[in-house]
Amino acid sequence: xxxxxxxxxxxxxxxxxxxxxxxxxxxxxxxxxxxxxxxxxxxxxxxxxxxxxxxxxxxxxxxxxxxxxxxxxxxxxxxxxxxxxxxxxxxxxxxxxxxxxxxxxxxxxxxxxxxxxxxxxxxxxxxxxxxxxxxxxxxxxxxxxxxxxx
Amino acid sequence: xxxxxxxxxxxxxxxxxxxxxxxxxxxxxxxxxxxxxxxxxxxxxxxxxxxxxxxxxxxxxxxxxxxxxxxxxxxxxxxxxxxxxxxxxxxxxxxxxxxxxxxxxxxxxxxxxxxxxxxxxxxxxxxxxxxxxxxxxxxxxxxxxxxxxx
Numbered sequence: 001x002x003x004x005x006x007x008x009x010x011x012x013x014x015x016x017x018x019x020x021x022x023x024x025x026x027x028x029x030x031x032x033x034x035x036x037x038x039x040x041x042x043x044x045x046x047x048x049x050x051x052x053x054x055x056x057x058x059x060x061x062x063x064x065x066x067x068x069x070x071x072x073x074x075x076x077x078x079x080x081x082x083x084x085x086x087x088x089x090x091x092x093x094x095x096x097x098x099x100x101x102x103x104x105x106x107x108x109x110x111x112x113x114x115x116x117x118x119x120x121x122x123x124x125x126x127x128x129x130x131x132x133x134x135x136x137x138x139x140x141x142x143x144x145x146x147x148x149x150x
Numbered sequence: 151x152x153x154x155x156x157x158x159x160x161x162x163x164x165x166x167x168x169x170x171x172x173x174x175x176x177x178x179x180x181x182x183x184x185x186x187x188x189x190x191x192x193x194x195x196x197x198x199x200x201x202x203x204x205x206x207x208x209x210x211x212x213x214x215x216x217x218x219x220x221x222x223x224x225x226x227x228x229x230x231x232x233x234x235x236x237x238x239x240x241x242x243x244x245x246x247x248x249x250x251x252x253x254x255x256x257x258x259x260x261x262x263x264x265x266x267x268x269x270x271x272x273x274x275x276x277x278x279x280x281x282x283x284x285x286x287x288x289x290x291x292x293x294x295x296x297x298x299x300x
Contacts, residue, residue: 007245007246007247007251007253008243008245010240010241010243011241011256012240012241012255012256012258012259013240013241013253013254013255013256013259013261014253014254015238015245015247015251015252015253015254016251016252016253017248017250017251017252018250018251018252019250020249020250021232021249021250031288032287032288033288043287044228044252045283045286045287047252048228048252048253048254049254050226050228050254050283051226051280051281051282051283052203052225052226052278052279052280052281052282052283053202053203053226053228053276053278053283054283054286054287055228055230055252055276065298065300068293068296069293069294069295069296069298070291070292070293070294071291071292071294072290072291072292073285073290073291073292074284074285074290075202075283075285075286075290075291076200076201076202076203078194078198078200078203078205080205080274082171082232086300087299087300088165089296089298089299089300090160090162090163091160091161091162091163092297092299093158093160093299094298094299094300095157095158095165096157097157097165098167099170099171100167100168100169100170100171101157101165101166101167101168102165102166102167102168102194102197102198102205103157103163103164103165103166103198104163104164104165104198104199104200105162105163106161106162106163108162109162109163110294110296111163112296112298114298114300116300124230124274126203126205126276127283127286127287127290128202128203128278128282128283129202129282129283129284130201130202131201131202132201132202132278132279132282132283133195133200133201133202133203133204133225133277133278133279133282134224134279135223135224135225136195136204136225136277137193137195137204137206137277138181138182138183140222140223140224140225140277141220141221141222141223141225142220142221142222142223143218143219143220144219144220144221144260145219146218146219146239146260146262147242148215148219148239148244148262148264149237149239149242149243149244150215150236150237150239150244150264150266
């Protein structure tokens with residue numbers, strides 16, 4: 001079974017290594033409520049000390065769907081498909097997804113996902129509180145003088 | 151030049167297609183402040199109507215670094231390395247990164263990144279307001295009955 005490795009950490013950062021992304025199926029976790037084992041999934045919030053989003057890597061074996069549909073209370077979810085192709089369904093409407101597809105779902109959207117390809121599907125889910133982002137990108141960032149050590 | 155394509159949209163979702171992730175270098179944008187062209191970068195907030203995070207796909211050509219270091223005002227950034235290997239530096243400390251590395255940086259961390267591989271480096275950046283996440287994962291989600299259309 002894979003484990004997240006710490007790379008570097010200090011006051012303003014935490015860096016970890018998940019290993020090769022083709023090996024994500026070797027991660028598993030025990031669902032905290034129903035105690036079932038979920039394979040091919042790894043949450044990053046605790047390992048990386050995230051405070052603004054929960055980010056997970058997820059995988060589905062060939063021709064397999066996530067075994068449930070779900071909604072959220074406060075959080076928007078964004079699905080980013082990295083490998084494979086299949087179907088995504090929200091509120092009864094189903095559409096094709098593939099590598100490079102990005103799907104934002106509002107908390108109340110009833111969502112499900114299926115891998116219809118012959119290989120493992122890999123995708124990232126970003127969970128963040130709906131309407132929590134204020135300023136962003138260049139409005140929130142400032143360039144600073146620097147001295148690269150590489 | 152690549153363009154984001156809309157796949158599907160309704161009240162609770164917006165889905166887009168970025169195309170093959172090996173072709174990210176074909177995206178470019180004009181920096182809103184200094185008006186310089188930035189290649190290999192695509193922001194998703196507007197296209198996907200994100201409200202809790204800004205998410206970007208980024209790429210760096212072989213042996214190339216981002217041309218600046220920067221800090222943020224309110225937002226935490228999380229870098230997810232999808233392809234390639236190189237260096238990441240925060241607050242004067244430099245460490246190795248590669249496919250599968252995930253780095254969380256607090257707003258005030260002075261950060262920079264360099265691709266040291268012979269191929270294009272591809273990475274995602276998630277920008278979310280520091281300390282904005284309240285409940286998450288199973289505490290925020292609920293399973294619902296469903297009728298898959300696939």
